[in-house]
Amino acid sequence: MTILFAKRAEVPQTWKVATVAAIKAAGDGDRHGADAFIQTSTGLRIPAHSNILASMSPVLARVLNLPNKRWKSEKVIRILGVPNEAVLAFVRLLHAGCDEEDEEMMRRNGMHLLVLSHVYQVKWLKRACEKRLAFWLDAATVVDVLKLARLCDAAWLGLRCLKLVKKDFGAVQKSDAWQFLEANDPWLELYILEFLHESDLREKQSRRNMEEQKTYQQLSEAMECLEHIFKEGCTDIKPDRRRRSSCSCPPLDACQPLQLLLLHFSKCDGNRATCSRCRRIWQLLKLHSSICMAQDSSSCKVPLCRQFKYKMQKMEEKLEERKWMVLGKKVASVVAFSSFAKRKRYESGRDLGPE
Ligand SMILES: [Zn+2]
Ligand SMILES: [Zn+2]
Ligand SMILES: [Zn+2]
Ligand SMILES: [Zn+2]
Structure with missing residues (x-):
């Protein structure tokens, strides 16, 4: 895998090992200049550099620089409802960028990272997640990824999902996710079926x-x-x-x-x-x-x-002639009607005249 993004900042080697234990150790011991913490649902505190967080994510920048926000002794930002490992991966990617060592981490946390990069508006990471998720798509996962792509406004990934569904619809229909979708999400099912129908029509039209x-x-x-x-x-x-x-x-x-x-x-x-x-x-x-x-x-x-041209010319003339004839007939009938009306008016005027 090629290096997608250069490293953003020098990070402690312990952070490179994306395990909770390693970060805990970093948090407990040397914080390498970190001046903020990201706190997860389970209470794990991940040390972070506030200037890096702010430069990477406009949302985090707003949180860190809220005018009325009074940080106590330290800046703590909570990211809740996401597994520790995914938050850890998110913080690490914000600090270090994305490289080939992250393949496995991306594979395990790709869906969560897509959500986090969407919520915190980290465009480059969102794009990287879309690319990786699209690369790993298969018939079993495509419906779930499509659902997520729609929630995260990831149009490119959504389209890739739909294309895969179209290509491998038989296998997708056998997946658990599709069965669940059929039972619980008629709108998404309709959306997918409509896409299949429209792309069929488009193909036929282009053929x-x-x-x-x-x-x-x-x-x-x-x-x-x-x-x-x-x-x-x-x-x-x-x-x-x-x-x-x-x-x-x-x-x-x-x-x-x-x-x-x-x-x-x-x-x-x-x-x-x-x-x-x-x-x-x-x-x-x-x-x-x-x-x-x-x-x-x-x-x-x-x-x-020449003969055909002559014939066509004659036909055109005939057509023109017919048009004039029809027009002439219409005008003649209007003339006849109006002179009849005039005569009627004249006669009724004479009847009512002075005795
Ligand atoms: Zn000719
Ligand atoms: Zn020839
Ligand atoms: Zn020739
Ligand atoms: Zn013949």
């Missing part, structure tokens, strides 16, 4: 997008080839064909099937309207003409391009 992109890519290659075949004569079906080697055919695996289709189209004996191969090339030719920018027939050699 669909990729397939669409692939189709567009193939179509664009086909368009490129179509122009290229009829412009440069890169084909066996054109009478004035040039030598294949002289042509810089772009995507060869798109070009050859297209040439075969064109060859079929030119010789098809069947009904072209129902023949699937003819229909395909027909659609490709139509697609070409819809994107072809050539102004006149001499600049585009692709067959049927």
Whole structure:
């Protein structure tokens, strides 16, 4: 394991051995300049340097520098509800940073250290805990770690947990933690199931997008080839064909099937309207003409391009014509209605006129 963080301060060698006894000895004897204590639930007092605590944790800094707080003879900060070993590890990490010797200590206390680093806002330690916990994740522990990650706003770790649940859902479902979750925590269960469902949907959508992109890519290659075949004569079906080697055919695996289709189209004996191969090339030719920018027939050699364009233009004109016709009908009916209303008003005015 690489050294995650450099040592923060010189600490007594006894502290390096993360055992309660060693710290007790340090507390009873030489305190190496420590001017504060961290006290645990069982009354264990761990000597600490208040300036290091304050520089590492904004929360501890506030506690140590409370304006109205009068420390008696010594500064004692209580960290309760956490096992001694975890508090000890926390204090040691604040003083010494995190290195490869801490692997085992992290493994035993990782979850508690995550909580402590979250509560006391020690960002680097929280990140280190997230990394280590994610590294040790397995199907048996993932649900508990996920629960904790949510409580500690550890979004990165939470996501890693969810990804593992998704990857190994069968094994996770067999774990005790999952059984407990099913019986006692329907909200978290729902949250996990929703994540699985949404990520399934996302995967399907991205697969669909990729397939669409692939189709567009193939179509664009086909368009490129179509122009290229009829412009440069890169084909066996054109009478004035040039030598294949002289042509810089772009995507060869798109070009050859297209040439075969064109060859079929030119010789098809069947009904072209129902023949699937003819229909395909027909659609490709139509697609070409819809994107072809050539102004006149001499600049585009692709067959049927001009005819399709002409047809489309006619259709557009028809559509436009129909729009005008509908508009005309509507206006005419409004005109007829208003002149009828005017006449009515005029007639009723005459009836009521002076006798
Ligand atoms: Zn080609
Ligand atoms: Zn070619
Ligand atoms: Zn055919
Ligand atoms: Zn064209």
